[in-house]
Amino acid sequence: MNIKKNVSVWLKAGVVVLVTILIVSQKAQKPRILILHSYHTDYPWVVQINEGIRRVFDGHHDIALRHHYMDLKNHTDEDFKRTAASTANRTIRKWKPDVLVISDDLGQQLVGRRYLNDRDVQIVFCGVNGETRVYGYDTADNVTGILERKPLSAIRETLLMVARAKGYREKTAGGDHPKVVFVCDASDSVTAELSELGAFQWAPLTWCPPVRVKNFAGWKRAVRDANGYADMILVSDYREFLLPSGEKEPVSPSEIMGWTETNSEIPILGMSLVNVADGGMISVFTSGYEQGEVAGAMALAVARGERAGDMEVRRTRQFLISVKKSAMDERNLPIPTIYESFARATDNFYE
Known part of the structure; x- marks a missing residue:
């Protein structure tokens, strides 16, 4: 009787361990997308972009999303920029995202251009006022995104x-x-x-x-x-x-x-x-909503196997x-x- 009871306990424990391993393994295999903002959430533009991204990924539990804010609208000095760039790059190295969604020009300048033609990460930009060639994106094979152009x-x-x-x-x-x-x-x-x-x-x-x-x-x-x-x-x-x-x-x-x-x-x-x-x-x-939604849709497509470099760069329409x-x-x-x-x-x- 005790033997049967012990076997049952061990079987249940084994099932729990197996399920735990499967869950951890599944999470580890999720495509990772890092949303890198030049600014912070006290700037309404960032809130709109995040809302646009949320519309795309809401319900997609097969994707791991993470946000990082460089806060460069509130801190404009060069020392802070260097520190913010270093912190962002450290986050990228530790978390190892499959896709970087980078918002606004400072993020491209301080972080994005460092990962040109990187085999391990794809870049999707949004909120970019400048030309893509300024950041080397025009010749890179791992970059796409949506340009911000005033109406x-x-x-x-x-x-x-x-x-x-x-x-x-x-x-x-x-x-x-x-x-x-x-x-x-x-x-x-x-x-x-x-x-x-x-x-x-x-x-x-x-x-x-x-x-x-x-x-x-x-x-x-x-x-x-x-x-x-x-x-x-x-x-x-x-x-x-x-x-x-x-x-x-x-x-x-x-x-x-x-x-x-x-x-x-x-x-x-x-x-x-x-x-x-x-x-x-x-x-x-x-519209920041459009910037976030288009960038989010591109990032989702990349996370599912498309190459960023094969996707056409978009322009503001809304x-x-x-x-x-x-x-x-x-x-x-x-x-x-x-x-x-x-x-x-x-x-x-x-x-």
Whole structure:
């Protein structure tokens, strides 16, 4: 009797051990995908990309996902960049992902280019403002992704809508070309997109030379100066301005946009998803959801056997609109019904 009981106990124990081994083995064999962000989750752009990725992988329990944040929007000094890059590379070496999904230009510059043509890891990029050749991706056989490109045609249409509401007439009717100036910081993402902005056909608008500044004091001067020669100001990034105290702390984005709206006599339009949330009146911007969803779908395909280098690089196709009614009212600008409906539908409408 005792012998039978002991045999039963050992059999049950053996089954438990076998199941445990199978589970561990299965987990070890899961394709691993590391989501490497240049920034952190306090930046709404990152939240949108993560949501897009989640839509792809939700329910895919056969894939091991991990997120890593370099936090380079909050820390812009070179020492921190080196440390963040070293930490990211150490994570890659230890976890050994099969696919790297790298978001935004800094991640490509500091980490991605290190794994060009690496046999052990495939790269999928997203949120890239620059050209792929800058990172060596154009000739690599293990890279694909989606480029981030601003919806310039939609931005031009919005500028024209505002100009007409302010009394602009077509030149054939005795009017003139409204002048637009882009006031921006000196961040890597802005630097990467300046050539495309300059090459775009803005007519019937007049595109003035962009004004790049390094701090909030320079931003204030640029905005005041623009009031003397331009009819509208375009903005996008300004989150790298540090406090003048010498500390490595950024100026509050809401303080920057609040000051800008208050002190500019001419309308200000945004090209980033945070501009209106920070206090601006209207913004037309690239969808982070699309960036994450496309990159996620590519990463899933690679994890299931496709080669990244065989997949065509994609470009932005979707954009979003954000509107702040009180700021539009302040400048006596009407909100087109389609703009309001779209902004409300995507939770980007502010009273």
